[in-house]
Amino acid sequence: MPAEQSPALPIARTCPYAPRDEHVRLRETDPVSKVTLPTGAEVWVVTRHEDIRALLADTRFSSDRRRPGFPMLDNGSGAPTDVLPPLLLTMDPPEHGPARRAVLGEFTVKRMNKLKPRIQEIVDEHIDRMLAGPRPVDLVRALSLPVPSLVISELLGVPYDDHAFFQSRSASLVSRTVSQEEKQKALFDLAGYLDELLRAKEEVPTDDLLGRQILRQREVNGAVDRKDLMGLAFLLLIAGHETTANMISLTMLQLVRDPGAREALRQDPGTTLPAVEELLRYFTIAEQALARVAVEDVELGGRLIKAGDGVLALAHTANRDPRVFPDPDTFDVGRGARNHLAFGYGHHQCLGQNLARLELQIVIDTLLRKIPDIRPAVPVDELSFKDDAIIYGIYEFPVTW
Amino acid sequence: MKVRVEEDRCCGAGQCVLLAPQVFDQRDDDGIVVLLDGTPPEAEHEAVREAVSVCPAAAIHVDGDG
Numbered sequence: 001m002p003a004e005q006s007p008a009l010p011i012a013r014t015c016p017y018a019p020r021d022e023h024v025r026l027r028e029t030d031p032v033s034k035v036t037l038p039t040g041a042e043v044w045v046v047t048r049h050e051d052i053r054a055l056l057a058d059t060r061f062s063s064d065r066r067r068p069g070f071p072m073l074d075n076g077s078g079a080p081t082d083v084l085p086p087l088l089l090t091m092d093p094p095e096h097g098p099a100r101r102a103v104l105g106e107f108t109v110k111r112m113n114k115l116k117p118r119i120q121e122i123v124d125e126h127i128d129r130m131l132a133g134p135r136p137v138d139l140v141r142a143l144s145l146p147v148p149s150l151v152i153s154e155l156l157g158v159p160y161d162d163h164a165f166f167q168s169r170s171a172s173l174v175s176r177t178v179s180q181e182e183k184q185k186a187l188f189d190l191a192g193y194l195d196e197l198l199r200a201k202e203e204v205p206t207d208d209l210l211g212r213q214i215l216r217q218r219e220v221n222g223a224v225d226r227k228d229l230m231g232l233a234f235l236l237l238i239a240g241h242e243t244t245a246n247m248i249s250l251t252m253l254q255l256v257r258d259p260g261a262r263e264a265l266r267q268d269p270g271t272t273l274p275a276v277e278e279l280l281r282y283f284t285i286a287e288q289a290l291a292r293v294a295v296e297d298v299e300l301g302g303r304l305i306k307a308g309d310g311v312l313a314l315a316h317t318a319n320r321d322p323r324v325f326p327d328p329d330t331f332d333v334g335r336g337a338r339n340h341l342a343f344g345y346g347h348h349q350c351l352g353q354n355l356a357r358l359e360l361q362i363v364i365d366t367l368l369r370k371i372p373d374i375r376p377a378v379p380v381d382e383l384s385f386k387d388d389a390i391i392y393g394i395y396e397f398p399v400t401w
Numbered sequence: 402m403k404v405r406v407e408e409d410r411c412c413g414a415g416q417c418v419l420l421a422p423q424v425f426d427q428r429d430d431d432g433i434v435v436l437l438d439g440t441p442p443e444a445e446h447e448a449v450r451e452a453v454s455v456c457p458a459a460a461i462h463v464d465g466d467g
């Protein structure tokens with residue numbers, strides 16, 4: 001019934017540095033609000049920090065993409081993920097908890113710190129290669145994309161000789177210029193590769209994430225579920241590659257815009273971690289990943305959300321909620337607020353967050369040390385931003401020094 | 402200050418360990434929170450309170466200010 005249609009709400013970003021005016025207006029006037037998305041779907045959008053925390057911590061909202069009513073935002077720009085088995089990201093309790101605990105041990109703060117020297121080596125290698133090569137260079141291809149994909153190879157236990165293969169196929173998955181057929185081919189190549197890799201590790205278990213998962217599954221279930229481990233490997237690649245890559249590019253952009261912050265970081269690397277929190281808050285790149293569907297009627301922020309209704313957490317707007325962050329639209333490199341929603345909240349909160357923090361910290365410190373005068377090779381307002389993508393970022397970022 | 406953690410709720414995001422490593426740790430096998438010091442010294446109180454407020458699972462509690 002068209003007369004009852006809720007007001008239209010665009011989602012795509014219009015400015016790299018601020019949420020859309022329409023979203024901010026909703027936060028101040030109608031914080032839990034029913035709207036019509038550009039796809040035609042009617043969903044609830046939630047824009048205040050407090051309400052988003054309540055939403056994401058409430059198990060009456062499901063992450064299962066197969067449920068009717070789940071808000072689908074994909075416009076074909078993301079990786080082709082629909083061929084994969086149910087993943088942690090899309091599971092609900094009670095299945096979600098045990099599945100998450102099975103891998104949590106791989107992401108503890110201690111375990112991440114052990115990866116530090118290898119991440120440093122990977123970052124050093126790529127920055128040295130930039131320094132030795134021609135200028136200008138596209139930062140996205142030279143640094144932002146390869147570093148997180150190599151870190152994931154390292155984490156999973158992909159042998160060094162296969163890193164180039166792994167990296168090129170994972171780059172195809174997230175490329176804008178690669179055709180759908182080529183993406184399918186890359187996915188197929190990676191699946192075949194991972195199947196072989198897992199087979200080899202089942203024979204001779206290695207001391208890495210996949211090797212330890214194999215031992216764990218044998219101990220707990222008496223057998224190895226290769227499809228499950230393949231799903232895990234893909235999930236880590238999909239969730240950890242483009243996200244971190246986009247944050248690396250946006251971090252560089254912000255440090256170019258804010259020379260004061262950049263100088264402060266260069267002089268005192270001790271201030272990098274709080275700066276990373278602020279960068280995460282300021283850009284909130286994975287906002288569109290924060291979708292749910294209600295499985296029963298739930299009251300949220302004074303509104304009644306009916307079973308089957310889709311809900312979108314507009315975390316970028318909530319991360320500028322003045323009720324929680326004083327002077328929220330100012331990028332304050334020393335703010336160090338950790339209660340932002342860039343990694344989500346509740347039981348699905350980003351599994352790889354401490355890896356992402358570590359990668360960003362190492363990239364910032366190393367880049368500012370090795371190429372202190374790095375700068376954009378084009379005016380920054382001419383950069384092409386991923387306005388409509390599920391994960392916000394920059395397509396290409398030519399830099400020079 | 403008395404600190405309590407609810408292991409059943411913890412989702413192992415490790416935010417508490419980053420904030421107050423003298424007070425919180427994570428189990429090696431499943432990443433779940435381990436309370437190292439249930440009555441932390443004054444110097445840790447602020448970090449512990451921040452951990453309470455950022456814990457994504459609301460699994461950390463403090464009683465009293467002593």
Ligand code: HEM
Pocket residue numbers: 063088089090100152235236237239240241243244247285286287289290291341342343344345347348349350351352353355356
């Ligand atoms: C700056 C980079 C990153 C950002 C902004 C980010 C953001 C997020 C967000 C918002 C969620 C929650 C989704 C939801 O609630 O539905 C999430 C979940 C997840 N992330 Fe990240 N992420 C990043 C890096 C990583 C990395 C490096 C990895 C692993 C290598 C990773 C692995 C995961 C996994 C496995 C989940 C699902 C957890 C679950 O459902 O229990 N992420 N991430």
Ligand code: SF4
Pocket residue numbers: 406410411412413414415416417418425427432433434455456457458459460461
């Ligand atoms: S912050 Fe909360 S959820 Fe994360 S490890 Fe500590 S207690 Fe567990």
